Amino acid sequence: MYKNIFAFLLLTFILSCGNVKVFSDFDKSANFNKYQTFSFFDKGIENLKISDIEKGRLLNSITKNLDSIGIKKSQNPDFLVNIKLDASKEIYINNPYHYYYSPYYYYWSPIYPVNFYSTRINGELIIDIIDNYSKKLVWQGIGSGHISMRAKNREKLIDEFVSKILKNYPN
Numbered sequence: 001m002y003k004n005i006f007a008f009l010l011l012t013f014i015l016s017c018g019n020v021k022v023f024s025d026f027d028k029s030a031n032f033n034k035y036q037t038f039s040f041f042d043k044g045i046e047n048l049k050i051s052d053i054e055k056g057r058l059l060n061s062i063t064k065n066l067d068s069i070g071i072k073k074s075q076n077p078d079f080l081v082n083i084k085l086d087a088s089k090e091i092y093i094n095n096p097y098h099y100y101y102s103p104y105y106y107y108w109s110p111i112y113p114v115n116f117y118s119t120r121i122n123g124e125l126i127i128d129i130i131d132n133y134s135k136k137l138v139w140q141g142i143g144s145g146h147i148s149m150r151a152k153n154r155e156k157l158i159d160e161f162v163s164k165i166l167k168n169y170p171n
Helices: 002-015 042-046 052-068 154-166
Strands: 021-026 037-040 079-094 098-101 106-109 116-131 137-146
Touching: 021 154, 037 042, 037 052, 042 079, 052 079, 052 154, 116 154, 137 154
Parallel strands: 037 079
Antiparallel strands: 021 137, 079 116, 098 106, 116 137
């Protein structure tokens, strides 16, 4: 049960575009001008633990973003696109000891010895580009951010997130 909830949360991190940090790296010996077509790495896509609806949104967004820079989807691709998702949960504990100050005295006391807890889910989307002929990783884009469960327009937010990652693709 926790795996299903966690899998749902994995994709919702995509919807938290406000705090997205993007990193990318590439093989400097790769000639990115020769990459004109792509396809998805089927085994990697099958292993994503998200719903088929969310998977479709993610794949459509990647296709749309690559198409916008002139790279088309093909049955005989120059490179393969693989996707990985990861998430971690952070728990914050706040113990609000109260301090009082007045001109006449300074007083510290744990009047309310109650701990306040908050959690935050950090998610990461990794987009790998693998040369179809040499089977080597030539580019990797990583986007990480906080998961937001309050997303209303998921397709738009997924597009924004993927475009932030693919903006670093060298072409």
